[in-house]
Amino acid sequence: MEFRHLRYFVQVAEDLHFARAAARLGISQPPLSQQIRQLEDELGVRLLDRTSRRVTLTYAGGMFLDAARRTLAEADKAATVARRAASGELGELRVGFNASAPFIPQVAAAIHAYRLRYPDVQLALSEVAGPAQVTAILADALDVGFLRSAAAPALPPELTATRILRERLVVATRPDHPLAGRAGLRLADAAAHPLVVYASDRSGGFTEELFALMRASGAEPRIAQTVREVSTLLGLVAAGVGITVVAESLCALQSAGLVYTSLADDSAVSAMWLVHAAASPPAAANFVAIVTEVAG
Amino acid sequence: MEFRHLRYFVQVAEDLHFARAAARLGISQPPLSQQIRQLEDELGVRLLDRTSRRVTLTYAGGMFLDAARRTLAEADKAATVARRAASGELGELRVGFNASAPFIPQVAAAIHAYRLRYPDVQLALSEVAGPAQVTAILADALDVGFLRSAAAPALPPELTATRILRERLVVATRPDHPLAGRAGLRLADAAAHPLVVYASDRSGGFTEELFALMRASGAEPRIAQTVREVSTLLGLVAAGVGITVVAESLCALQSAGLVYTSLADDSAVSAMWLVHAAASPPAAANFVAIVTEVAG
DNA sequence: CCGATCGATACGTACAGCCTATCGATCATG
DNA sequence: CATGATCGATAGGCTGTACGTATCGATCGG
Structure with a gap:
């Protein structure tokens, strides 16, 4: 059985007329009769009752018509799925x-x-x-x-x-911290205070990069506390456990106990x-x- | 696109090896390569990534594989449906x-x-x-x-x-009716009493046949009441409105106010x-x- | 009774799908 | 690093089959 058989059969079933169906299918009538007969032989089932005057669907033909339509629709869907998947739409x-x-x-x-x-x-x-x-x-x-x-x-x-974004680093502190709002604040200044930082296994290298920047600016950072989440990080800073350094976009997270102060160092960037x-x-x-x- | 393409592709996708897939399909490797390529050209989508050492499914190929399997299953179902419908199993x-x-x-x-x-x-x-x-x-x-x-x-x-059944007719009466249980009861006897019968439009000809039998036995039936349902028929007989004649199989419906008495006439049959x-x-x-x- | 209609049949043809042979690329191995 | 094995792609020839045209036989309307 091939799709041809299904397409031909569906057309004949719709027209109930071999010559017209053949014309719609773009072939002549004899091969259409042949293909329908071939389909019936292969299934071992008579799908159409045909006299020289009238073509009708048998009961089995009616059932097969539905199933054939479903099969053709499924094939269409397969082609569409492939194309859409290839174009990244699916x-x-x-x-x-x-x-x-x-x-x-x-x-x-x-x-x-x-x-x-x-x-x-x-x-x-x-x-x-x-x-x-x-x-x-x-x-x-x-x-x-x-x-x-x-x-x-x-x-x-x-x-x-x-690289989709390049941004400056800022220091996060309590509002009453000595560094808060200080103009021209530098990494070395921040490194003089105990830091709340991400644990190494969570930071994705950010903590290491920050420490490297601080050391490059001539200061040795000290860890007050390591944390595993952004909310904990900022929460502990607001609680006065220490200060921290984060990317500027984190300023979107505002809180009463928190202020962000820009760092003046050229190197204080992240991406x-x-x-x-x-x-x-x-x-x-x-x-x-x-x-x-x-x-x- | 033809079923051949789907069958071939599914086999290649399962083996991820053209030569092995071709062997399983009972063809040689070159035409298999050709058909896969033809399928890809028609879809406009690369389904398989193939080097001379390794064959892998593309993302679109993976999606198409599922859809192709569904299509083939649908086609199988179509054939089965036709055969089962033709044999009257569906x-x-x-x-x-x-x-x-x-x-x-x-x-x-x-x-x-x-x-x-x-x-x-x-x-x-x-x-x-x-x-x-x-x-x-x-x-x-x-x-x-x-x-x-x-x-x-x-x-x-x-x-x-x-004809699937031939059965005798019986008279249904109240137990205290003079005809109840009388041996050798004949149609002519029954016709002497008012009858409860089906309305003509509901009887399907039974009332007419019964009347014909009674007239053939020399008596003219009289209608006491016409009804539209079996339960009404027997209920009114039990209420003493009249008697009736029914097929023997109706004796299955027993009630305190009802007795059935056999008719002796040879002609008192129904089918x-x-x-x-x-x-x-x-x-x-x-x-x-x-x-x-x-x-x- | 005759012509029109319509599916089936007969038969020739062209193409497509398959075959074998071979190539080119890749990888494992001594 | 050279060599052989593996594997998909390519080339070219052959065969089966799907399609075409011509025609038949059956059925129905006028």
Whole structure:
């Protein structure tokens, strides 16, 4: 049985007239009769009762007509699915992001724009620490990932990173802290006070990068407390446990016990990167395109 | 796109190896490569990434694989549906029956046996008066019908009637009625008493046949009351409104106010017939076969 | 009774799908 | 690093089959 048989049969069943059906199908009548007969022989079932004057569906023919239509529709759907999947309009996209990514307006805007443009792509968002994202993408557990890194992250050749945002670092303190609001504040000043920082396994390298910057400015940082979440970090700063240094976009999180003070150092910058496989699935490539367009 | 393409693609996707897939498909490797390529060209989508060492599904290929499997399954189902419908194992069967048919054990047994043997046939049972059944079958609103008639019913040539039961008539009266239990009771005796009978439009000809029998026995029947249902008929007899004559199988309906007395006349018989179109749908033919086997 | 209609049959043809043979690329191995 | 094995792609020839034209046989209306 081939699709030809189904297409021909459906047309004959609709017209109940071999010559007309053949004309619609763009063939002549004899081969149409042959193909219908061939289909009946293969099924071992008479689908049409035909005299030289009238063609009617048998009971089995009526049942088969429905099933044949369903089969043709399913085949159509298969072709459409393939094309849409290839163009990235259909499927699933697994996006990883670190703790600070959601607070970046450009990232949120890009995700929103992507959802509007590709509504049939199932977005699977998951919070993953920076380095773990790279591993996850390599293991095909993730398609793309947002991670923070001052410089371009070192990646295996099959992965690509695009910088989507470059931002300054700020110091977060209690309002009554001596550093609060001080103009021309420098990293070395901040390093003189005990710090609340992310635990290394959660920071995705941010803490290490921060410490490296401080040491480069000639000060040795001291850890007051390590935490695992943004809310804890800022909560403990507001409680006076210590101060911390975060990316400027985190200023979106305001609180009565918190003030953010700019750092004057040229080196006090950080960046968000979008990491993806060089051979990305179509949906991922579209996502990268939208993110670089909106946020880049 | 033809089924060939789907079958070939599914096999390659399962083996991820052209030569092995070709062997399983019973063809050689080159035409398999050609057909896959043809499929990809038609869809405009690359379904497989292939180097000379490794074959992998693209994302679109994976989505298409599912859809292709569904399409092939749908086609299989279409063939099965046609065959099962042709053999009468699938579909709908519309059975008409008159008021007395359900009380006949053979009819009930036949319907039960049919349900067991053909569980996937949707049985649509409907109560239809005898002559209306013939009209309904001719109008293709009914497939088969049970009706009561002393002699073979007059039918157009495209319909066939099979007698499935021949039974004697009995008189139904109150227990204190003078005819109750009288040995050798004859139709002429019964005709001497006022009768409760079905209204003509509901009786399906039974009342007319009964009156003809009574007149043939030399008596003129008198109507005490006409009714539209079996329960009303027997209820009014039990209430003493009159007596009635019914088929023996109705004795199954017992009541405190009712007794049945046999009629001695040779002519006091009735029969149930199964009517069906000569060109019945398969399910109807099977039904007729089972009924004649069980009840005939 | 005759012509029109319509599906089936007969038969020739062109193309497509399959075959075998071979190539080119990649990878494992000594 | 050279060599052989593996595997998909390509080339070219052959055959089956789906389609075309011509015609037949049956049925129905006028």
